[in-house]
Amino acid sequence: xxxAVIVFPGSNCDRDMHHVLTDVFHLQSQLVWHTDALPKNxxxxxxxxxxxxxxxxxAGVIAAHSPVIKDVxxxxxxxMPVLGVCNGFQILVESGLLPGALLKNTSLNFxxxxxxxxxxxxxxxxxxxxxxxxxxxIAIANGEGRYxxxxxxxxxxxxxxxxxxxxxxxxxxxxxxxxxxxxxQGNVVGMMPHPxxxxxxxxxxxxxxxxxxIFESLLNTLGVTA
Amino acid sequence: xxxxxxxxxxxxxxxxxxxxPLEFQIVAAEWSEHCSYKSSKxxxxxLPKGGKRVISGPGYDSGVLDVxxxxxxxxxxxxxxxxxxxxxxxxxxxxxxxxxxxxxSAGTRPIAIFDGLRFGNIExxxxxxxxxxxxxxxxxxxxxxxxxxxxxGEIEFDExxxxxxxxxxAAIGFGKKENLIRNxxxxxxxxxxxxxxTGRDGIGGSQFASDKLEAENRSAVQIPDPFIEKLVIEVILxxxxxxxxxxxxxxxxxxxxxxxxxxxxxxxxxxxxxxxLVHKRExxxxxxxxxxSESQERMLVITDIKKLATLKKICExxxxxxxxxxxxxxxxxxxxxxxKKTVAKLPSQIVANAPxxxxxxxxxxxxKSIEQVKKPTTPKDLSKTLLEMLSNPNIASKHWxxxxxxxxxxxxxxxxxxxxxSALRLDNGKFLAAKIDGNSKHCYINPxxxxxxxxxxxxxxxxxxxxxxxxxxxxxxxxxxxxxxIFWTFTESxxxxxxxxxxxxxxxxxxxxxxxxxxxxxPIKPTPLIxxxxxxDKKPLIPKKIENDDVAILVGITKDExxxxxxxxxxxxxxxxxxPVVDMKNSKKTQDAILDVIKRDIVxxxxxxxxxxxxxxxxxxxxxxxxxxxxxxxxxxxxxxxxDELLFSETHSRFLLVIPPKDEKKVMxxxxxxxxxxxxxxxxxxSDISFQEKGKTVTSVRVDKAQEKWLNSLEGLVxxx
Numbered sequence: 001x002x003x004a005v006i007v008f009p010g011s012n013c014d015r016d017m018h019h020v021l022t023d024v025f026h027l028q029s030q031l032v033w034h035t036d037a038l039p040k041n042x043x044x045x046x047x048x049x050x051x052x053x054x055x056x057x058x059a060g061v062i063a064a065h066s067p068v069i070k071d072v073x074x075x076x077x078x079x080m081p082v083l084g085v086c087n088g089f090q091i092l093v094e095s096g097l098l099p100g101a102l103l104k105n106t107s108l109n110f111x112x113x114x115x116x117x118x119x120x121x122x123x124x125x126x127x128x129x130x131x132x133x134x135x136x137x138i139a140i141a142n143g144e145g146r147y148x149x150x151x152x153x154x155x156x157x158x159x160x161x162x163x164x165x166x167x168x169x170x171x172x173x174x175x176x177x178x179x180x181x182x183x184x185q186g187n188v189v190g191m192m193p194h195p196x197x198x199x200x201x202x203x204x205x206x207x208x209x210x211x212x213x214i215f216e217s218l219l220n221t222l223g224v225t226a
Numbered sequence: 227x228x229x230x231x232x233x234x235x236x237x238x239x240x241x242x243x244x245x246x247p248l249e250f251q252i253v254a255a256e257w258s259e260h261c262s263y264k265s266s267k268x269x270x271x272x273l274p275k276g277g278k279r280v281i282s283g284p285g286y287d288s289g290v291l292d293v294x295x296x297x298x299x300x301x302x303x304x305x306x307x308x309x310x311x312x313x314x315x316x317x318x319x320x321x322x323x324x325x326x327x328x329x330x331s332a333g334t335r336p337i338a339i340f341d342g343l344r345f346g347n348i349e350x351x352x353x354x355x356x357x358x359x360x361x362x363x364x365x366x367x368x369x370x371x372x373x374x375x376x377x378x379g380e381i382e383f384d385e386x387x388x389x390x391x392x393x394x395x396a397a398i399g400f401g402k403k404e405n406l407i408r409n410x411x412x413x414x415x416x417x418x419x420x421x422x423x424t425g426r427d428g429i430g431g432s433q434f435a436s437d438k439l440e441a442e443n444r445s446a447v448q449i450p451d452p453f454i455e456k457l458v459i460e461v462i463l464x465x466x467x468x469x470x471x472x473x474x475x476x477x478x479x480x481x482x483x484x485x486x487x488x489x490x491x492x493x494x495x496x497x498x499x500x501x502x503l504v505h506k507r508e509x510x511x512x513x514x515x516x517x518x519s520e521s522q523e524r525m526l527v528i529t530d531i532k533k534l535a536t537l538k539k540i541c542e543x544x545x546x547x548x549x550x551x552x553x554x555x556x557x558x559x560x561x562x563x564x565x566k567k568t569v570a571k572l573p574s575q576i577v578a579n580a581p582x583x584x585x586x587x588x589x590x591x592x593x594k595s596i597e598q599v600k601k602p603t604t605p606k607d608l609s610k611t612l613l614e615m616l617s618n619p620n621i622a623s624k625h626w627x628x629x630x631x632x633x634x635x636x637x638x639x640x641x642x643x644x645x646x647x648s649a650l651r652l653d654n655g656k657f658l659a660a661k662i663d664g665n666s667k668h669c670y671i672n673p674x675x676x677x678x679x680x681x682x683x684x685x686x687x688x689x690x691x692x693x694x695x696x697x698x699x700x701x702x703x704x705x706x707x708x709x710x711x712i713f714w715t716f717t718e719s720x721x722x723x724x725x726x727x728x729x730x731x732x733x734x735x736x737x738x739x740x741x742x743x744x745x746x747x748x749p750i751k752p753t754p755l756i757x758x759x760x761x762x763d764k765k766p767l768i769p770k771k772i773e774n775d776d777v778a779i780l781v782g783i784t785k786d787e788x789x790x791x792x793x794x795x796x797x798x799x800x801x802x803x804x805x806p807v808v809d810m811k812n813s814k815k816t817q818d819a820i821l822d823v824i825k826r827d828i829v830x831x832x833x834x835x836x837x838x839x840x841x842x843x844x845x846x847x848x849x850x851x852x853x854x855x856x857x858x859x860x861x862x863x864x865x866x867x868x869x870d871e872l873l874f875s876e877t878h879s880r881f882l883l884v885i886p887p888k889d890e891k892k893v894m895x896x897x898x899x900x901x902x903x904x905x906x907x908x909x910x911x912x913s914d915i916s917f918q919e920k921g922k923t924v925t926s927v928r929v930d931k932a933q934e935k936w937l938n939s940l941e942g943l944v945x946x947x
Contacts, residue, residue, distance in 0.1 A: 009544060010456055012373020016637045033543070049635075051371040054453025110366050112632045141632045143370075197634045202651065205642065205768075 001222045003029040004042045006072070006088075008063040013049035013085065013196060020196040021046070025215045027224070034066040043222050044081040044125070045072055047088030049141075049194060059102060059144045060090030069095050081125035081221055082188040086142055089180070089190030098181055098190045099157070100149035106173035110143040114205060116168035117179045117193055121161050124186045125221035129213040135168060136213075137206035139197040147174040147181070147192070160184050165191055229254050236581045241572060248562070249570045251514040252483040253577055259741055261480040262580035265707040266739040269717050272724045277733035279696055284409050284492045287328040287476060288399065289735025291697045293761060295654035298406060300399035302328040303662075303699045303757055304478075305740045309447040310364075310393040314357045318364035318393045319450035320428075320522050325397045326374065327476035327525060330459055333407040333466045334399030337636055338650055339369050340662050341379040341395050342701075342755050343627075346388035348619055348943055354383070357391045359944050364450070365395070366630040371452035372459065376631035377639055377648040377660075383619050384666055386751045390743065394701050396662055396757045400652060405466055409473040411493050411528045417486075417552035418534075419477075420541060421458040421524040422451060423507035428481070428520025438706060438744045454523040457544045462525060464540050470533040477524040483517045483577070485526045486560050490574035497574070498561040499552030513569050517562065528554060585707055587714035596671050597789055599802035604870045608925040611797055612841050612915075615874065616849075616932055617939035618796045621838045626941040640766050645850075646690035646834050649766045657762035659693035662755055665837075667790035668876075670751035672805035673715040674722040676790070677754045681726045682808045682878050683836050684758040689817045690832040690881070692767040692824045693760025698727060700737040700756055705749025707741045715752040716741075723756070729810045732758065770830040772851035774911045775887045781897065781904045782816060782880030784840065784864035784872055792838050793874035806878050813879040819900045820881050826896075828889040835880035841873035841925075843882050844908070845915050849933040854912035859919050861905040869924060873917065884910070 003021050007014045014031055021029035029046075030039060038045070052063035063069075069091075076082050076097055084092035092098045105111055116137055119130040130136075149157065154175055157163050165180035180191030198204050198211035229237065229250070237253055238244055245253060259265060275282070281290040281298060288302035306321030322339060329336045343361055346354035369376045374397070428448035465471050475489045482499070490497045501516045511519070529537050534550070541548040555561075560577060562570040605611045615621055628643045640657060641649035647661040663684040669676030685695050700723055705712045716739075727734055743750045788794050789803030823829055835843040840862065848855050862872055885893050890906060897904045916926035 010371070010453055012371075012456065012635060016635070019637065050373055051453070051456070054371055054451075054456070056453070110370055110630045110632070112634060113629055139634050141370075141634060194634070197637050200637070202640055203634070203637055 001027055001224055002039070002042045003027050003044045003046060004032045004038055005029055005046045005048055006034060006068055007031050008034045008052035008066060010052045010054055011048050011050035011087065013194065017046055017048045017196045020199055020215065024200060025219060027219065032068065034063065034068045038068065038071040038075065044218060045075060047084040047091050049086030049088060052087055052091065060087055060094040063091045064094035073097065076188050079185065079187050081218060083126055084190040085194055085196065086192055089192055090144065092188065092190040097188050098183055099153050100147055100181065102144050103146045103148050104144050105146050111172065112141040114139055115171055117165040118168050120166055121164045121182065124164055124182050124189050126189050126214050126217050127164060129217040129220055134210060136210040137198065137204060138193040138195065138211050140171065140193045142192055145192040146172045147178040149175055157181060164189055229257060233257060233581060240576050246570065248514050248517070249572055252517050252570060252572065255480040255483040255518045256487055256577050257580035258480070261484050263739055264580045264583050265585050265741060266716065267582050269720050272720065273734040274724065274727050275734055280733050280735055287331045289697060289699060290332060290406065291735060291759065292403065293652060293654065293656060293658065296403050297652060297654050298334065298401060298403045299658055299759065300329050300332045300334045301396065301697065301699055301759055302736050303394060303396040303701045304328070304738055305392060305394045305701060305703065307392050307740055307743055310361055310391040311357070313447045314360035314391060315364040316447050316450050318361040319368035320448040321393050321395045322365055322368045323450060323455050323522050324478045325395045326372065326455065329397045329399035330462050331407065331474050331476050332399060333405050333471070334401035335463055336374045336397050336459065337400045337638060338398040338660065339374050339376040339395060340660060340757065341365055341376060342662050342664055343379065343381045344387045344392035344666065344753065345383055347385050348383050351388060353389065355944060361391060361393055362627050362630060368450055368452045370632045372456050373635045375633045375635050375639055376628070377633045377650070378643045380663060381624055381627065382664065382666060384751065386666060388747060389745045390750065392703060392743065392753060394755050396699060398660060407471055407474050409493060411473050411495050411554045413554055413556050415472060415528050415530050415554040416534050416550050417497055417499060417554065418527045418529060418537060418548055419504060419524060419551050420461060420527055420548045421546060422454045422521055423505045423547060424516060424519050424521045425507040426511065426515060426519065429515060429518060438742050448520050448522045451523055457546045458523055458525060461540055461544050461546045465537055468536055468540070470529050470537040470540070471527055472530060473528040475526045477526060479520060481517060481519045487574045487577035489526060490558065490560055491578035494558065496555035496557040496559040496561065497552055498555055498563065500563040500566060502565045503549050503551045505547045505549045513562065513564050585713045586710045587717055588710040589714050590711040596802045597804050599800065602794065602798040602800055604868055605797065608870060608873065609927050612845065612925060612927055613932060613935050614797060615792060615838050615842055616845055617935040618792055619940050619943065620792055620796065621842055622939035623937050624940060626944060641691050641768055645769055647687040647693070649691045649693065649762065657766045659688045659691040659760040659762060660757065661687035662757040663687065664753055664755035666751040666753040667795055668805050669753060671790045671802065673718045673752050675805045675807045677719045677722045678726050678808045679806055679878050680754065681723060681756045682813055683834060684756045685730065685817060686834040686881065688758050688760035689820050690767065690834055691762065692765065692821065693762045694821065695730065695732045695758050695760045697735045697759045698732050698756060699735060700754060701740065702737065703740045703743050703750065703753040703755065705742065705744040712749055719752060719754045726810065730814060767824050767829060767832055772830060772847060772853055772884050772910050776830060776910045777885050777887060777890045777906055778844065778855060778857065778908045778910065779883040779885060779893060779904055780840065780862060780880065780907045781820065781883060781902060783877070783903045784862055784867065784875050784880065785877045786865055786867055786871060786875065787877045788871060788875050791874055791876045806876050808878045816879050816902055819897060819902045823883065823893055823896060828885060828892060829883055830886060831884040833882040835882050836876060839874040839876050845932050847882065847884065848915045848929050849936050852929060853910050854914045854929050855908050855910045857908035857917045859917050861907045863903040863905045
């Protein structure tokens with residue numbers, strides 16, 4: 001089972017994600033440079049966090065036009081699990097794979113802290129090992145992390161069960177407290193918090209077990225018995 | 227841009243002729259105080275630099291320490307004071323960029339940033355607040371974009387920094403020993419300039435930093451671009467992996483003049499370069515502008531004919547601009563050409579080694595009486611005083627600052643910022659702890675004991691994570707060295723650092739000297755900064771949640787040492803009194819004992835007792851754990867002291883240990899056996915921080931009230947002030 005971790009110029013959580021997938025969850029993962037073609041035999045795609053193109057213009061907007069995104073779209077349409085974390089989520093939104101936008105936090109500052117999110121959809125490839133309403137202690141680190149969508153979009157997100165995670169506390173002013181969403185089919189998930197920073201007990205100041213279920217869900221989806 | 231008459235004469239004598247104007251500019255840049263260390267170099271030779279873990283090599287811009295299993299850690303510290311005082315955002319950001327490239331130069335990946343920030347009184351001074359806010363944002367925007375966690379630091383406010391700023395940045399790198407750059411070059415090798423284009427920013431920056439800050443010289447401040455820096459990091463590390471780099475140097479102060487002359491001198495070769503080949507962002511730049519521009523995000527790489535094509539390919543993959551600007555020769559000359567015509571030719575050894583100075587020094591007169599001041603009277607309501615102390619910007623929570631820094635990226639941060647030292651996990655299963663400390667208030671009152679105290683405090687912070695110190699860096703910041711009294715405080719500090727380093731067997735693996743830190747209103751207080759690295763073989767002490775009935779054990783004796791304390795200065799407005807003095811023998815014994823106790827896995831929290839004294843240390847533990855504590859003051863091991871002195875004395879070599887009740891005896895016995903003064907001073911429970919004398923409460927504040935003050939004071943000042 002192989003996971004492609006896409007590296008854009010300015011990605012900086014790519015190696016962290018690679019480490020967690022490979023060394024902690026024993027998935028084969030491969031870093032793929034954004035101008036290279038996606039390897040043929042992959043089973044899932046991750047867009048990691050960072051500052052692609054230095055967040056110029058708007059976070060994620062330039063990377064959304066990278067050559068590799070065409071391939072990612074094709075695979076997403078075929079139903080392949082795709083996860084975008086932080087800047088990866090911003091890129092998914094800017095490329096149109098997910099609806100809405102990510103705006104500056106209400107504090108207008110970059111914020112790095114530990115918080116809790118709540119599972120609202122446990123049917124996606126990254127949440128199928130969770131119970132609904134389960135809480136996950138998790139790290140956040142972003143400047144433009146406030147999810148925003150218009151009323152119409154929010155309504156349809158709710159109707160189609162596309163809200164995957166919400167914050168347990170007020171964090172950044174996000175619409176409906178949204179921390180992560182998925183597409184209508186449920187295979188493309190974007191989230192601002194960092195599961196790769198939270199799934200190992202040694203660096204999680206609370207409890208790493210819930211966050212690790214995000215990766216165990218992927219293993220489950222791919223039919224790997226842990 | 228200038229040389230003294232003696233320096234001009236020395237130069238002419240050594241090159242046997244008058245330099246042309248361009249040569250004069252090149253030498254003036256390199257012989258500036260900032261680049262040449264001409265005032266300080268002779269004195270720095272006494273610092274102990276060797277040790278069993280120290281790896282040294284020619285031309286290393288950072289210290290290298292062997293951490294076992296084929297891995298090394300690199301460390302460096304820099305400041306960007308003058309630029310940050312003029313343009314805090316760009317000055318602080320490029321300060322981060324510069325020190326990161328020093329780490330990169332060794333061939334190691336930067337894995338952590340620390341920063342030490344100093345400004346005027348932000349409670350009263352709008353300008354200081356503006357400097358502070360923007361310096362923090364500059365560091366955040368730059369470090370966050372690079373994906374290098376800023377995992378610690380310290381902040382001090384003092385009137386001596388009015389209209390000025392000290393912005394110190396330390397960085398740590400990690401890599402395999404076999405990948406260290408060896409810095410060797412042979413005739414015919416290629417000199418490649420990689421990264422940002424060269425422009426007119428930062429022209430003469432090193433000379434600007436080598437004089438008192440009088441006029442705001444914005445063109446001397448460099449412009450930051452963290453995105454290019456991030457790409458440069460990846461280019462260099464990939465080039466390192468593909469063995470494309472024979473030698474490397476970061477372009478910093480003095481620009482090409484400094485990088486070329488120092489590289490050639492360190493390797494004993496000659497370098498010829500053609501300025502017309504340099505990639506530029508502006509047209510019609512003169513040769514001297516090109517030679518002294520301090521445009522950021524540039525690296526100088528030396529490669530050979532076999533690897534040049536691969537190196538170019540890597541740059542092209544990341545779309546990082548580069549230019550092949552020259553070749554290596556054997557003649558030990560630096561030869562600068564423009565369109566193939568020689569415009570400057572100087573022996574690199576002469577350029578890279580300014581004639582050193584013997585500056586006169588004399589003990590400052592103020593030191594005679596400053597420790598003998600009349601003690602202030604005890605405030606009537608010490609509970610109120612404790613709350614005031616907690617809202618003092620020097621003591622209040624700095625979460626507004628480190629919350630803006632990504633301190634988790636890289637997933638190494640095991641002991642997080644905000645407590646004592648921070649700790650990172652390394653790839654060999656060990657942990658690296660680090661901390662920087664400074665204290666201008668103590669150093670002003672007693673330059674020797676002050677800096678020893680900073681060193682001791684940094685070590686104590688490291689020890690609190692369970693680490694043994696393995697190396698240190700120093701950053702020596704003073705006013706104008708031409709003033710003998712200021713120069714005396716510099717030499718006194720170097721001697722003190724040397725004494726402590728030798729006693730504790732901690733090698734000095736790097737450092738920096740920053741002089742001329744003064745404005746029209748005068749020099750800064752002496753502000754040496756000490757950074758200490760420590761290694762943990764097995765398990766770091768990650769602070770655990772304090773619960774009901776846990777006990778507080780205070781290790782070390784509290785003495786009548788309130789000179790330079792936050793209590794004297796913030797509460798009483800008094801500068802003076804007896805500076806805390808470290809008893810090195812006792813401190814070493816205490817640190818060893820604490821490490822021994824921590825290794826037994828029975829300590830929930832180990833906390834250094836320093837700024838603000840015991841009163842603040844206990845309060846911080848209560849606030850962050852949302853639990854009360856009752857302290858019996860007669861149990862505090864101490865000299866005969868007044869209550870306010872017991873609470874706020876800043877005596878060194880003290881630790882607070884939080885121990886579960888069942889292990890109390892074990893720890894007490896262990897400390898007694900080792901002959902360490904200690905006392906079980908209180909128990910955690912309830913919702914009040916209270917101090918009792920013979921069962922009677924003498925001072926008490928509610929935890930939630932203390933928390934509100936401590937958490938919100940600094941943030942309130944910067945967001946609503």
